[in-house]
Amino acid sequence: GRREQLLHLLAEAAEIEHTLMCSYLYAAFSLKRAGTGGLREQEGAAVERWRKEIMGVAIEEMTHLLLVSNLSIAIGGRPHFGRPNFPVDSGYFPSGVVVKLTPFNADTLQHLIFLERPRGIPHEDGEGFEPEEEYRREEAYLGLMPSVQDYTTVGRLYDALRANLISSAERLGEAALFIGDESAQVGPDVVDLEGVARIAALDAALHAIDTIVAQGEGSPADREDSHYQRFLSIRKEYRALLAANPGFEPAWPAAESPVMRRPPEPDGKVFVDAPAAAMVLDLGNAIYNLLLRCLVQAFGRQGEAHAGNQRRYFDAAIPLMHALSLTASTLVEMPASASHPGTNAGLSFTILRSVEPLLAGPAEMVLLQERIREVH
DSSP states (O other): OOHHHHHHHHHHHHHHHHHHHHHHHHHHHHBOOTTSTTOOHHHHHHHHHHHHHHHHHHHHHHHHHHHHHHHHHHTTOOOOOOOOOSSOOTTSSOTTOOOOOOOSSHHHHHHHHHHTOOTTOOOOOOTTOOOSSOOOOOOSOOSSSOOOOOOSSHHHHHHHHHHHHHHHHHHHOHHHHOOSOGGGSOOTTTOOOTTOOOOOSHHHHHHHHHHHHHHHTOOSSOOTTSHHHHHHHHHHHHHHHHHHOTTOOOBOOBOSSEESSOOSSOTTOEEOOSHHHHHHHHHHHHHHHHHHHHHHHTSSOOSGGGHHHHHHHHHHHHHHHHHHHHHHHHHTTSBOOTTSTTOBOOOOOOOOSOOSOOOSSHHHHHHHHHHHHHHO
């Protein structure tokens, strides 16, 4: 294992966690609230529970993103918050990993189960999530450039990371591998999320990977609170409610693959151009990017003096998360476009090119405060 290969795998892991987090949030935000949209009392109570469960899973995906960021810093890299905009083009991830924004329904739920499935447990993917084509990401020569390895499940990607960490530690020695500053990472003293920890040695790095895999697919010992098990229990309850009331519609008809800019290839996308929805979408994406900026700025700060700054950035992120939820939940009740009658809008999580950390110093606070005033 080479350091470049590790950094490459960590960047791919960060993008997988980030895109999964957004797709889970999209499904959660599309759900109706109790007492709205013709929901019966029992259905409303169930849908509120599902929203809370899926939001909890999305927050754990953020935990995974933070752990991957800590691991990157630990080996001398930096956090990676960039990712492709939705829908993700074929060839970017393995063909079996289809990531797009879709509202909560039976197929979306089946897709979430498929993505979080433990290795060795076969599951069908949801309808509509078939890859455009089956392909293999392979290279003619495996040399100095990191290889874009294929993997059938997210757990397999972490298997590759684990193997590369162990072989790198053996080849270089632990002290030579873990050269990053621990204080530049984000720890439990800064953010109160289960599993978040700073990493300075191989044991801690492997423990972080175990945390990510156990929270997701629930292996090696199956966990009742794994993402996989939570999605299975939602599916069971959803099917029971649907059997009792075939007209049960838990979610608003939010767009599949909404975009905020006119796409050069419009097939399979919904351009949100209804004036009211476009305005709310713009606000939602601005909040999301500001939230990302706060998370990014919390990393990379050396020394005790910066611990207070780290907490300040995370404290700023919390009200932004609530604002994002409120904006996205409003958006899914608004018509998306005259060209898509019957389809509502949804947050597109459009990401800016500039998600790198602002350089530490007086300017970063000026820029953040300026942007908060604009969004406010």
